Amino acid sequence: MTAAGEEQIDIVIAWVDGDDPQLKQKREQYKKTENVASGASAATRFASNNEIYYNIASIIKYVPFCRYIYIVTDGQQPPFIDDFAKQGICSADKIRIVDHKTIFSGYEQFLPTFNTRSIESMLWNIPGLSDYFIYMNDDFFFNQHSTIDDFLAAKKMIVYGFWRKNATLLTKLRYREFLQRYNGKQLQPKHTTAQMLSAKILGMRKFYEIDHYPHIVDKNILKEYLLSHPEFLINQIKYKFRNIAQVNIITFMNHLKIQKYEVILKPRLPLNYLRSERGLEDFIPNLQEESIKYGCMQSLDLLDADSYQTIxxxxxxxxxxxxxxxxxxxAPSSKSHD
Known part of the structure; x- marks a missing residue:
């Protein structure tokens, strides 16, 4: 329980059930309207394997300073989500479903979207959201107890990562663009490239790279920048699938804060990271490792049946x-794997 008077902030999770036949049909329909990079529309990017429930359970167990949990969806709802409150695991108003139509209010012409970067760019539009909030992908989770001091200190955000120069990644990007002019294939919208671009657009020659952690976000600095730069905002949300032209909006917000000296930069943290078969041997013992506060399970749908069952x-x-x-x-026995 949170002590009386202790600050509370919200947590936002983006979630999609990629197995939903209606969503699959809609996604395939819009893939035909854009030249989409293969990695941006791969089925594994939209797969759901109960990660959302582990994520929420980890918040309830380890994050006493969380006020509300907002789950951002496209006309969907995780099937067992209401049972957290019905079974007394959390209060009735703890978990709140927010539809894309709500966060894209005023920008409905850009829906539907299947693009995490577009969705992340509109999270500030959640009604009633705390000024600072934590953003997580649905495959993240808290591995150990957390305090608000892990994210905020004297109203300064704490960001974990490391500095990298833009030059090498920018050279690679220009080379990839050169090749694209000949082969016609859409460039893969790589995670690190999007982080680099988020600094370059602000005139910075280096960027502070972040890993797959829960990230603290200043809602107001992001909202104010995006609303005062409408062309930039539209370029962020107009693509229905990830595009090389988009920046990582969380890293972009970090760089806005860095330029204002409103952030405390700390070295990257150890992460209990499962990426398909890689990391499987260490993942389970690391669940009990007190020094590892955060975890991430990517592409569980790509595991073989035995490995999935073990996890x-x-x-x-x-x-x-x-x-x-x-x-x-x-679950987990009901989850089928081919």
Whole structure:
């Protein structure tokens, strides 16, 4: 429980059920209207393998300073999400579903979108959102107890990462653009490139690279910049799938804060990171490692059935007291893998 008077902030999670037949059909329909990079529309990018429930359970267990959990979706809702409140795991108003139509209010012409970078660029538009909030992908989770001091100190954001120069990545990008003019293939919108571009557009020659952690966000500095630079905002949200022209908006916001000296930069943290088969051997013991505060499980749908079952069992064991009984009885054995 949070002590009386202790500051609370919200957590925002972007979620999609890529197995939804209606969403699949809609996604395929719009893929035909854009020259989409293969990695931007791969099925694994939209897959859901119960990560959202582990994520929420980890917040309830380890993040006492969280006020509300906002789940941003496209006309969807995780099937067991209401059971957290029904079974007394959290209060009735703790978890709130926010539709894309809400966050794109005033910009509805850019919907539907299947683009995380577009969605992230509009999170500031969630009604009632705290001035500072934590943003997480649905495959992130808190691995150990967290305090607000991990994210904010004297109203300065704490950002974990490391400096990198733009030059090498920019040279590679220009070379890729040169090749594209001959092969016609859309450039892959790489994560690190989008971070580099977020600094370059602000006139910075280096960028502070961040990893797959929960990230603290200043809603107001982002909102004010985007609304005062409408062309930049539109360029961020007009693509229905990830595009090389987009920046990483979280890193962009970090650089805005860096330029105002409103951030505390700290070295990157250890991460319990499972990326398909890579990291499988270390992932389970690291669930109990107190020095590792955050975790990320990418592309669980690409694991073989036995590996998936092992990971799912370990996550259930870690968070069983904070997971709905309906989920425990339905998963992980009900999840099929080809």
């Amino acid at each position: 799912a069992n370990a996550m259930v064991d870690k968070f069983s007291a904070y997971l709905p009984a309906s989920l425990l009885s339905a």
